[in-house]
């Protein structure tokens with residue numbers, strides 16, 4: 229094995245939807261997965277070597293079904309090139325199937341890793357287009373790639389990406405429970421049709437959320453973090469949702485929403501109250517028999533980072 233080229237891709241977690249921004253808005257968080265790609269010499273067989281590190285490593289597939297590897301292969305197929313043999317090491321810092329964009333990191337990491345090894349034939353917007361197609365919605369892959377809070381508007385082949393300013397006094401507090409909820413399951417409970425009043429409810433709040441995030445105005449954020457398109461259908465899948473929400477609000481949170489497809493719950497706070505809100509959410513979940521890791525994070529401003537050796 230030659231170790232002459234090692235590429236490391238670091239991809240941030242994301243919190244998608246942010247309440248009313250279902251399938252269109254999301255923000256990158258300061259929590260990361262890292263992917264190392266090492267070029268291997270060609271052989272007759274095209275086996276892949278995958279190793280995974282981290283507390284949930286045993287849950288990740290080590291064969292060709294691995295989502296990171298599949299995304300890696302997709303980029304070469306897109307280029308019409310044969311993929312090289314690689315050894316992949318995954319360092320998991322983001323818990324899986326918790327609504328923090330672990331699948332988005334795998335998709336973005338695989339595409340960006342392949343693009344680097346192929347000599348960077350694609351630019352960021354071409355990678356973004358492929359990532360959105362693979363994930364099926366833009367709200368987690370776009371901030372994972374670009375960092376910050378991003379609103380994605382459009383359709384395949386024609387995306388407008390708009391960065392939403394985020395006031396530094398709006399602190400994301402994430403409460404990550406010890407149980408999983410796959411995005412697939414959380415999407416399966418959503419209705420295919422919505423009524424007009426629910427659409428108006430969300431349109432108005434998404435506009436308010438954009439201004440609330442920019443200004444940090446508590447009264448705007450409080451109302452803006454409500455939603456009628458996905459959360460009412462999903463909250464029944466999250467044990468303790470109501471208890472944790474009332475604890476967060478009583479402790480002074482502006483609002484609380486489901487992070488991505490859940491089950492992680494996301495509260496917004498000012499800097500002063502973040503710690504007491506985190507404790508209140510931990511205790512509330514404990515009272516429901518759920519152990520949770522609760523953390524105050526920051527918004528990641530850099531997005532996906534590439535480091536190359538060799």
Ligand SMILES: Nc1ncnc2c1ncn2[C@@H]1O[C@H](COP(=O)(O)OP(=O)(O)O)[C@@H](O)[C@H]1O
Pocket residue numbers: 261288289294295296318320323324325326327328329330331332333334409410411412488489
């Ligand atoms: N680092 C990774 N490498 C390979 N596959 C991953 C990785 N992270 C997540 N996945 C895949 O994505 C699935 C979780 O995706 P999903 O249900 O959308 O949850 P999430 O909200 O975490 O994105 C995992 O069960 C696994 O199959």
Ligand SMILES: N[C@@H](CCOP(=O)(O)O)C(=O)O
Pocket residue numbers: 242244245250251252326327328329330331332365367368411414415458487488489490
């Ligand atoms: N808009 C999607 C977002 C899923 O994000 P994830 O981080 O849970 O994969 C949805 O709500 O289904």
